[in-house]
Amino acid sequence: MAVNLQKTEFILSAASPKDFLRDGLPQVAFAGRSNVGKSSVINRLLNRKNFARVGAAPGKTIHINYFKIDGTFYLVDLPGYGYAKVSKSERDRWGKLMETYFAHPELMTLGVMIVDARHKPTADDCTMAQWFKDTGRPMVVVANKLDKLKKSEVQPSLDRVRLTLELEEDVPVIPFSAEKGDGRQELLNVIFAAVQPN
Numbered sequence: 001m002a003v004n005l006q007k008t009e010f011i012l013s014a015a016s017p018k019d020f021l022r023d024g025l026p027q028v029a030f031a032g033r034s035n036v037g038k039s040s041v042i043n044r045l046l047n048r049k050n051f052a053r054v055g056a057a058p059g060k061t062i063h064i065n066y067f068k069i070d071g072t073f074y075l076v077d078l079p080g081y082g083y084a085k086v087s088k089s090e091r092d093r094w095g096k097l098m099e100t101y102f103a104h105p106e107l108m109t110l111g112v113m114i115v116d117a118r119h120k121p122t123a124d125d126c127t128m129a130q131w132f133k134d135t136g137r138p139m140v141v142v143a144n145k146l147d148k149l150k151k152s153e154v155q156p157s158l159d160r161v162r163l164t165l166e167l168e169e170d171v172p173v174i175p176f177s178a179e180k181g182d183g184r185q186e187l188l189n190v191i192f193a194a195v196q197p198n
Contacts, residue, residue: 003069003070003072003073003192004070005045005046005047005069005070006046006047007069007070007071008046008048008067008068008069008070008075009067009068010065010066010067011066011067011068011074012065012066013063013064013065013066014063014064014065014066014097015063015097016097017097017100017101019064020064020100020101020104020107021066021074021107022107025068025072025073025074026072026073026074026109026110026194026195027066027073027074027076027107027108027109028073028074028075028076028109028110028111028112028191028194028195029076029078029101029108029110029111029112030042030075030076030077030078030112030113030114031078031081031098031111031112031113031114031128031132032080032081032113032114032115032128032142032144033080033081033114033115033116033122033124033125034080034081035080036080036114036115036116036144036145037114037116037144037145037178038077038080038114039077040144040178040179041114041142041144041176041178042067042075042077043178044178044181044184045075045184045187045188045191046069046075062079062094063079063097064076064077064078064079064097064098064101065077072195073109073191073195076101076108078098078101079094079097079098081094081095081098081124081128098131099131102131102132102134102135105134105135105136105137108135108137109137109138109194109195110137110138110139110140110190110191110194110195111132111135111137111138111139111140112139112140112142112187112191113125113128113129113132113139113140113141113142113165114141114142114144114176115141115142115143115144115161115165116143116144116145117143117144117145117146117148117149117154117157117158117161117175117176118145118148118149118157120160120164121160121161121164121165125164125165126164126165126166129141129165129166129167138194139171140171140172140173140174140187140190141161141162141165141167141171141172141173141174142174142176142183142187143157143158143161143173143174143175143176144176144177144178145177145178145179146175146176146177146180146182146183147177147179147180147182154175157175158173158175161173172186172190174186174187174190
């Protein structure tokens with residue numbers, strides 16, 4: 001499937017469930033803790049510097065943002081969770097928005113969950129992974145910040161992610177570096193396989 005990643009356009013920010021796109025195009029949903037480098041991963045995938053806004057303060061994605069890729073599928077950027085210094089009511093609003101999105105599994109073609117390769121996944125990460133699993137849709141886990149690990153630490157880190165998030169064998173865990181580009185092609189392959197018409 002030849003997809004021109006340069007042909008990417010921002011479509012809309014959904015602030016409430018009525019804004020969710022339901023036009024039948026595949027949706028690849030990205031989620032991750034606020035400071036895990038989700039925007040950097042998206043930017044690296046698209047080879048664009050500042051396409052998904054990289055905030056100096058984590059937690060800048062407060063709506064569900066839709067990017068259309070070459071007219072063929074949406075990359076859906078979900079609000080970061082966990083760290084952002086925002087009011088509880090604002091956090092609850094994001095939570096509700098995310099929950100409603102996940103309550104409509106037919107919207108999601110593939111879930112992409114981003115974790116920090118250096119650390120054991122948090123309780124929030126485990127909750128997020130469970131949300132993805134509950135949709136019954138395929139998912140892939142991206143272990144970002146690979147460049148911060150020694151070679152000998154990579155496999156134990158991936159094993160720890162799989163074990164902590166209780167992932168099935170068929171869920172890929174991709175070592176990734178938004179900084180250096182490692183894992184980019186592998187992740188694109190998973191995405192393209194999920195979004196191409198059967």
